[in-house]
Amino acid sequence: MGKKLSKRLQAIADLVPAGAFLADVGSDHAYLPISLIESGKISYAQAIDNKMGPFLRMKANVAEARLESHIVLSRSDGISDIRPDVNCIVLAGIGGLLACDLLEAHPEKLPSVSHIIVDPHRDLRSVRARVSALGYEIEDEKMVREDKIYYSIIRFKKCAVPPRYSDEQLNFGPILIQRMEPIFLDFIEEQRKKVNALLNGPALPKERRAYVLRVYRSCSKLLKQGGRL
Ligand SMILES: C[S@@+](CC[C@H](N)C(=O)[O-])C[C@H]1O[C@@H](n2cnc3c(N)ncnc32)[C@H](O)[C@@H]1O
Secondary structure (H helix, E strand, O other): OOOOOOHHHHHHHHHOOOOOEEEEEOOOOOHHHHHHHHOOOOOEEEEEEOOHHHHHHHHHHHHHOOOOOOEEEEEOOOOOOOOOOOOEEEEOOOOHHHHHHHHHOOHHHOOOOOEEEEOOOOOHHHHHHHHHOOOEEEEEEEEEEEOOEEEEEEEEEEOOOOOOOOHHHHHHOHHHHHHOOHHHHHHHHHHHHHHHHHHHOOOOOHHHHHHHHHHHHHHHHHHHHOOOO
């Protein structure tokens, strides 16, 4: 049996559609595909990493789980080598901006990819905007806190015309805003404190200050909606 997934990886696993052919980019230890296959949620996956150490680690773990006929291993960069039957890509633990760079580098690999899942803890606005611009909408979002870090796990679904998200939706997540769960409100409280410190710190350039002020007001509005202010 594979290792028990961390809270963050389990939340990602929960968002993988049942029956998907998964490409786990930056797989490192391959815990995610191993767990998903052992649980019966999916049958096949490709585990991808561009470095030798992690590649050998994935290989050893997949062999130990006796899943060589279910998990294809690939030592390659990003999505450059994804198999044509992959329909769901997870890019986790590699940073949101790198995840976007890797997707944008190979748009020709995306037509058959119905779902993309990312787990950024920063640059959330850019990630939501850049992945949507590739022809996807935000279908589901989950927030988890691990090692004192809030991760927004976002599942994008291919769509004909990507929605135009508001500033607030790009910053904080359309689904997270709708659900207003306690963990989301905790996160907004933390963001509001950070933004407040910026506003009260050394003078910011005019445009930056205006943007930070908008984010502060947005946090206050959300906290009021959630009954925390
Ligand atoms: C911190 S681990 C994340 C492991 C796992 N995905 C998780 O979320 O726990 C990041 C992995 O991404 C790999 N990586 C970084 N850049 C990559 C790239 N351009 N293509 C493929 N893998 C990459 C690293 O070698 C490393 O093994």
